[in-house]
Amino acid sequence: MSSFKTIDDADVAGKRALVRVDLNVPMENGVVTDTTRIDRIVPTILDLANKGAKVVLLAHFGRPKGERKAEDSLKPIVAPLAKAIGKPVAFADDCIGDVAEKAVAALSNGEILLLENTRYYKGEEKNDPALVDALAKLGDIYVNDAFSAAHRAHATTEGLAHKLPAYAGRTMQAELTALGAALGTPKRPVLAVVGGAKVSTKIDLLENLVAKVDILVIGGGMANTFLAAQGVNVGKSLCEHDLADTARRILAKAKETKCEIVLPVDAVVAREFKAGAANEVVSVNAVPADAMILDAGPKSIDAVKAAIDKAKTLVWNGPLGAFEIEPFDKATVAAAQYAAAATKAGKLLTVAGGGDTVSALNHAGAADTFTYISTAGGAFLEWMEGKELPGVKALEG
Numbered sequence: 001m002s003s004f005k006t007i008d009d010a011d012v013a014g015k016r017a018l019v020r021v022d023l024n025v026p027m028e029n030g031v032v033t034d035t036t037r038i039d040r041i042v043p044t045i046l047d048l049a050n051k052g053a054k055v056v057l058l059a060h061f062g063r064p065k066g067e068r069k070a071e072d073s074l075k076p077i078v079a080p081l082a083k084a085i086g087k088p089v090a091f092a093d094d095c096i097g098d099v100a101e102k103a104v105a106a107l108s109n110g111e112i113l114l115l116e117n118t119r120y121y122k123g124e125e126k127n128d129p130a131l132v133d134a135l136a137k138l139g140d141i142y143v144n145d146a147f148s149a150a151h152r153a154h155a156t157t158e159g160l161a162h163k164l165p166a167y168a169g170r171t172m173q174a175e176l177t178a179l180g181a182a183l184g185t186p187k188r189p190v191l192a193v194v195g196g197a198k199v200s201t202k203i204d205l206l207e208n209l210v211a212k213v214d215i216l217v218i219g220g221g222m223a224n225t226f227l228a229a230q231g232v233n234v235g236k237s238l239c240e241h242d243l244a245d246t247a248r249r250i251l252a253k254a255k256e257t258k259c260e261i262v263l264p265v266d267a268v269v270a271r272e273f274k275a276g277a278a279n280e281v282v283s284v285n286a287v288p289a290d291a292m293i294l295d296a297g298p299k300s301i302d303a304v305k306a307a308i309d310k311a312k313t314l315v316w317n318g319p320l321g322a323f324e325i326e327p328f329d330k331a332t333v334a335a336a337q338y339a340a341a342a343t344k345a346g347k348l349l350t351v352a353g354g355g356d357t358v359s360a361l362n363h364a365g366a367a368d369t370f371t372y373i374s375t376a377g378g379a380f381l382e383w384m385e386g387k388e389l390p391g392v393k394a395l396e397g
Helices: 036-050 075-085 097-105 122-126 129-136 155-162 170-184 203-209 221-229 241-256 298-310 330-344 355-363 378-384
Strands: 016-020 054-058 090-092 112-115 141-144 166-168 190-194 215-218 260-262 266-270 279-283 292-296 313-317 349-353 372-374
Touching (some): 016 155, 036 054, 036 075, 036 170, 075 112, 090 097, 141 155, 166 170, 170 313, 170 349, 170 378, 190 298, 203 241, 203 378, 215 221, 215 298, 221 292, 266 298, 292 298, 292 330, 313 330, 313 355, 313 378, 330 349, 349 355
Parallel strands (some): 016 054, 016 141, 054 112, 313 349, 349 372
Antiparallel strands (some): 266 279
């Protein structure tokens, strides 16, 4: 991974720091229901404020598509943000123009201001040079602390980095360091665990990984497609039969690159997809015609544990079964806890990301032990697919 400047490289005292953050948080009835993304940006904000910067926060919320919609205002986030930071946060009802300029001018060193939703302007998602110029007038330096939006070439994620001296914030820095350690220059052997429902959403990911990792565990619904592609009858299981050729191509590429593929050898099957449904463990070669695979079985769990034992680095995206419904969470929980124990013992570097993945690792009580958990969904996936992220590229020195 190329080098990038961090806020340690910037002289920020008295400077107006335009900081792109991710405040696209879950909200119900105007109340934030999960503060994870808020908590993640606190170190950057405090670092800058304590060094005497005038901190000006840029963020989007929802998908207002260039229109001013009350339900997409960032104003309800001011109070929980101030609480997390432990300092007052001012709010401006616009992100450019007179309102924003006056609010920024009123800041003293060390004070914090949140500007209104940048997506109220169509130019944000279009990376419009006119909007970039209007935003750049408000700052002396630019700090990107929103890795989760780095796969978008928007005005506040990419455009500003070319107009002002650009630096990575603490969250961005931690993310890029962790990702570099996981797939950039990793300690080998590298193990990737990829699960989830569909192969169709992760074709690019799988094709990139078989060329980069030493062992690839394929689980969840997508494993059924790979089994079916090899002639296994998967009954009524979720399966993309039309992607059999794609699955076979990925398996052939893995053979070429000497990437070991680990697929389930046994499975937990049921006739109903509901909590506590009657279930049984069968070989993948003996799935009843009227049953569906909902989790990997004990022998498959042992195979995943054996893969973890071999590895020095683990990258994880997606659950190994229908973890939301007991008892079909056993494989995901067992593998996550085993990886967490290896991490705690100093034997394994573990990086995980993606919405379902974070939920699954939290469910297993393993998230806090992993080396790094990415809260970025699309950006994390695109990075794992080997794609260049515009917001990261713009920071490279």
